[in-house]
Amino acid sequence: MNFNWFLALITQCSSFIRDTLPKCFATLRRAPAGCVLLGMIVLPTLANSEIKPPSEQTWHGVEQFTDWEKKRVDLRTDTPRNAQIPYQPAEPFPFTAPFTAEEMGYRAFNFTHMARWSHVMADAHGTITKDGYLTQGVVVIMVDQMQSPNAQSQILSEPGAPYSRMMLYYTYPPKSDGSQQMWILRRSGLEKPAKLDYFAYTPSLRRVRRQPPPRRETPLPGLAQSFDDILGVEPWELDWRLIGADTLYETVRFPGNRKNITLAEPNGKFYDTPTDSIKPMGKRYPFYQKDGGVNCFVIVTTPDRKWLPEYKVSKIVYWLDQYYFYPLRIERYDEEGKLKMIEVRTATNENRSLPDGQGYASSISIYYDVERDLIAYSLHDAHFMREWTEDDLMHFTPDFMRRRWLKYPQKSQSMVKSPEEYYLRPSLLEGRFPNDRPVSVSPAVAARIVAQDKAGHLVFDNVAARP
């Protein structure tokens, strides 16, 4: 049977989608409001179909696990429980293979946005709107991990006990210079839901004030990410389920938006890193596939309503690398089951003294609010591991902020210089695990994703509207 006609039809359709559709979008953008509305009603299917699935299927369900994967995982859901803390697994952290989905969740919990060892670093961050309105800032963060340099201290602490302290000193932009925050992180418990003692110093008020802790799942003002996106959800608050495996080839992407990023060493020395050398798990990750992919387990978690009765999240999907369980991609779905947030990361092994990949820490994180089409980033720079002295520990008190003293002035020159250089929206990975991932975006968002993927950088409304 001759299928040439079918291939020709596919080619024509692809051409139409690639070349003609963006022009249609551009025309519709300039058309009167009625046409825009019509376009918004008619185009969703077309627009969504523009996001091409990968040329080869990279994912498979649990039933298609490879032999190695089958040995790596324990599919049981009724594993023994900890005698003292019944809501935790009996096996002690960091567990040994085979791993249950829950145990993988505990391991992934080791890799919160902030590294779990004492250090100081500069966090360059920014947010951009769909129209290209860009804000950026730099905050120097000192972290005092009060016990062991991993999640164990948090897991085994008494509910309500502090396990980490952070001092945040904003240095850029000028209006934020001198603004400070102190976070005292506490282990949650059923009767002690507070996770944070939160203090703020505002230079214009010159006062240190205790603040109500942010609502955990609500995006912080002006940002895409929520408090829980930054500090993680404690694994005992969730139910865990393994749904398959996937291979990720890219997380944070630089197709043409930026050639270099200027990064800083702990001593403040700056150096340029070509963006095409930035890999999801850093340069030294030993388990890259020959084609550069990172094999991941994919896990779905849902809030345990006993712990999180009013939590406005229906589920979270994690892509965890299969060796260290580092979360390279996280998706959060809202109460109605719609995709709300995508977080993708690159990581670097910053603390090589820790075993079993526990020294990996987030380098670049992209938070994409799909609903608001808001893209935020956080880049950790000038990472300087510290063993705090007795004197240094004096810094970790709320009153210290009144001094406006930045003892470790870590710097960052990693910020983008123009909206066009900004980080792209992450791939939607449509079609993967369709039963668990109802990925849908508005037609306008879909059009902007198509435009950015074609251009290799963010495309803003007025640019897209021009033929």
Added chain:
Amino acid sequence: MSEVGRKRSEYLSGPGSYMTLQNPSFKTISTLFAVFYFVFSNTATGQEFASFERSMATFDPGGRYLTQPIERFVPGLGVDGTLMYWSDYLLSGDNDIGFRDRDYRSLQMQGLFEAGIYYHFSPNVELTSINHFLYDMVYDTEDADGLYAYKVDDSFRKYNTFSRVSRELYLSYRTSKLDVVLGKQQIAWGKMDGQFIDVINSMDFRESVQLESSDYEIRRLPLWMANLTYYFDDISLNLLWIPDFEANLRPTYGAPWSSPLLPPDDANARHNDALLHDRTNAAGDTVLSTKRPDWDHLGDHQIAARLDITNGPLTWGLVYYYAWERAPVRFITGRFSDTDGDHLIITPSHERLHHFGATSDYAWVAKGVPVIGTLPIVFRAEALYTKDAHFTDYNSRAIVRAGGSGDGVSEHDTLRAALAFEFAFPSNLSVIFQPSLYYTFDWDEGLGTGFGGAYGEEWNFAPVVFVSRPVQSTRDRLKLSMTFTPILSGSNRDYQGAKTKLIASYEISSFVNGSLIYTGYSGGSDSDLYGQYNKYDNIGIELKYEF
């Protein structure tokens, strides 16, 4: 509405906002903005505006061409600058109000440039210099008979003296456990909105009842002092030694906010040089020069101490301040008669005060709150007890004027205290309820005002409500807030009026911010705290560029 349209509408007004927003005005404004945003963003003009916004986002000429080149050229030197402009316009027309000839519309048209210079001699030693250059155009542009305060003090119109221009100038030495700051500086104690234990510096009260907590930073009058803090684990001890002294600056004759209750009227006050310079008063009494604390006299210096303790979710502190009264006490020191009748000789003098204060805050998360589930809450409490504050005693003064004896002043202890409950509702809706109490011990009806006491009464009670919410469809760049401050009092007056403030502030870029402010005064009688300003409703515009 189609599904797509509904989603779009939800997107623009912010997720969940229709569910959680209780305040109809917020919802209305948010919805109006969403509609405007939808229409505007889908037009060619809207796209040009978006392009303009992209260019504004990185527009920072002060940083690019001034501060950053200087900092690169001189290692260890930090420079920053702020340009501010504030203007307030009355909504009611020209008319005489009380003793005031209010033939002006502008309450202020102030431009302020702040230049900050910081030099690090070493990681531990830094020199800081913050300078203010202010000009209030209102005195030169209004051509009003009611605006002449610069005759009393030129700082109402512009800063042209070292003490005003050089706002802060200090050398700091810091180690992990010890902080030593020597020089001219301002200190803000306390955690509460408003002034409770925040009493170290005097204040420029030119804006009278419209002065807000957010203005204190630029309205405090800095003092030369030595400021030492020692840090123990969860405890810090702060000691201040203050040889310097500044009196409060009040909205005097000819100032836009001069009280309508202050006699005589402007027609008589404007050209009365003796009155303007406090050599006489409206009754024709003689006022001698004010006795002020003397820098050279060690016994005249002020000292203060503050202890702060953090204990888990609870923080608390104690303060003591051996201070001077900021307003001179007007003692009667003699009598004389002339053709107009009997008059007094008054000697103003700043007197000593002992302040004892406490502050505390506590945080918790309430579970199982109907509709919203969990609710983070912070509780704050603050109080200042002042020993022997001086009040003008008008009964005593009348006795002296009639030939009796006395100095026309009586001493009373005062208490001012506040509780605050701050709630973090969904959608970043923040609500603060702050009941505040001002109380004068052993009060009687003849008393005037004194430090820390109630206004014209035994007690004032102000249950302040503050509501604030960013508009998510603007990526939180637009923030709406409302403050409602009613004043209740006893035992004679019941209600002294209320102040309502509505603010819409917009982040034009990371460097530029703009605000539109409405302030209204309602209720109370013409002699009440807010009642006297019932015709002073105004609209303000504020712009700020920081680089």
